[in-house]
Amino acid sequence: MSPSSKTSYLSRTVEQLQPSGIRRFFDLASKMENVISLGVGEPDFVTPWNVIEASFHSLEQGYTAYTANAGMIELRMRISAYLKRKYQVEYDPEDQIIVTVGASQAIDLALRALIDPGDEVIVVEPSFVSYAPAVSLAGGIPVKVDTDPAQDFKLEPYQLEQAITERTKAIILCSPNNPTGTVLSKEELTALAAVVEKHDLLVLSDEIYGELTYDDSHTSFSEIPGMQERTILLSGFSKAFAMTGWRLGYATGPKEIIKAMTKIHQYTIMSAPTMAQHAAIEALDHSESSVQEMKKSYRQRRNFVVKELREMGLDCYLPGGAFYVFPSIQKTGLTSEEFAEELLQQQKVAVVPGNVFGRSGEGYIRCSYATSLKQLDEAMKRIRAFLKTL
C-alpha cells in the first residue's frame, strides 16, 4: 500500500487534539524584541545553589546509570517524610511513591493507569492546559466543569455533582490553581470530598504549587479524612524549589495504582534522571530557607501586582497561591485573545489569554508575577498605558 492511499498516518486522537493556545502566544511573543513577559509559568529564581551543587557531586561520584524504576529509595523515603511532616499523611516509600519526569509525567501515568476507553474524567476549568489532552490521550473523555469567577473560581460541590455520570472515574483538582491562583480551604475540600465519596470517585490532586500559598497554609486533599485511599497526590520539585528544567516530580497513592503507574513508567521512561534525584534529596533536606525566601518574595510581588491592577480599574481578586493573578478584562470589551494580542503588539507585554485555560477563563488574562519587581513595575506601567488607549 502506498503512503498516498492514506489521508493521514496520525491517530484520530492526536489529530483531534487542539494545539495549546500557550504555544500560539509563545510564537507571537518570541518574534518580538524587548518584550516583558508575564506569560511564564515557572519561577524566576534559579535553583538554590546547594541543590545544583548536589547534582555536580552526583556526577562526580559516577552516578550516571539508571535508578530503580520508581526512583531512588532514598528519595522516596525523603518524599514520604516530607508529606508526613507537611500533611500528617503516611505513604510507604517502598510501594506508594513513584518518582517521575516532572509532575506532568505523573499526571499522564495516573490517567493511563486508570482509564479505559470511554471513561470520563472531570476537569475543573480554568485549568492547566495539559489535563484535558492528557485524558484524551489516555483514551478517556474529559468532562469540563466551568467555575464561577464570582466564587473566585472555586469548584462548588453541586457543580461537581452535576458533572458526574455513571462513567465518571476521577476528577482532577489543582489547588493552588494554575492559572487562577485560587486555593481551596480545608472546609471546601471536605465538602468536595463528600461528593467524591458518595460517587466512589478517585481524585488526581495536582499539588505542584502546594508550597506556594501566601495567606493560609496548604491543605492536601490526601489529608481530608477518608480521602487518602481515593487520592493520587501529584507534585514535584519544579515550582517550590525552582527546578522546572530538572523535570522531576512524583506521585503517591494507593499501592495498586502506584504499582500500575510504575509498570507503565518502566516500559516507557525507565527512571527519572539520576543526578536530578540526588539534587532533589538535597532540596528536601536542606532548602527550607530558600523556599521560604522565594515564597516571601512572591507574596510581596503578588500584593504589588494586585494593587496595581486594581488601581488601573481591572477587577482582580487576591489569589491565595501559585504565582499568577487572573484579572478580569471584561470592562474593556475585548476578548481575552484580543486583549492579549493587542497588549503584546502595542506595549510589548506578554500575558496569556484566559480562554486558553478553558471557556470560563474567557474575559480574563493570566499574569505571572514570577518576574523581577523592576519588570513587573514596567509591565504595569505599560498595561496602564494600553488601557488608556481603549
Added chain:
Amino acid sequence: MSVDNKKIEILELLEKDSRLEVDKIAKMTDLSVEETNQLISEMERDHVIAGYSTLIDWTKVLDYEGVTAMIDVKVTPTRGVGFDKVAERIYRFPEVKAVYLMSGAYDLSVLIEAKTMSEIGRFVSDKLSTIESVLSTTTHFVLKKYKHDGIIFESDDDDKRIMVTP
C-alpha cells in the same frame, strides 16, 4: 502580621535595593504609604537603618584607580576599654571602610581602600603600625572582587526562561 515583622520586611527590601520607592514598598508589604514612611522614619531615627549606600563595581569605571586591602592587626587590648579604643583610632580614618573585631590568629580586621598601593603602604607604616598598642600587621591586597555584600559582580543574571510557558 506584627509591626516588627513589617519592619523586618521593609528592611529586607531596602537592604536589597535602597532606592526602592516607598509606594512600591507599601504595596508589597500591604501597608499604606503613610505607615511605611512612618516605619522607615522610626528606623532611621533609631539607627536601625544606619545609612543608605550604593554598591559600585569600580573596575567597570574607566579612569578610576583604586586598591583594596585587608589588614590583619594584632593589638594589645587596653585596660578598661578592651579593643574599642584602638579600633576607634583606626576606624576614624576615612580610607578605612570596615573594622571588625575577630577571634583567632589576629584581633582586628581592617578593610581599606585607597587610590594607589603606595597610599596603602603609607597608611600601614605611618598611621596603623605606629599606634602604640598595635603589635603587628599583615596586609593582603584584593586582586579581584567576585562577590561583595551579597552581590555577585560578574554574574550572568539573564532570564533564561522562554517567553511563554504553561
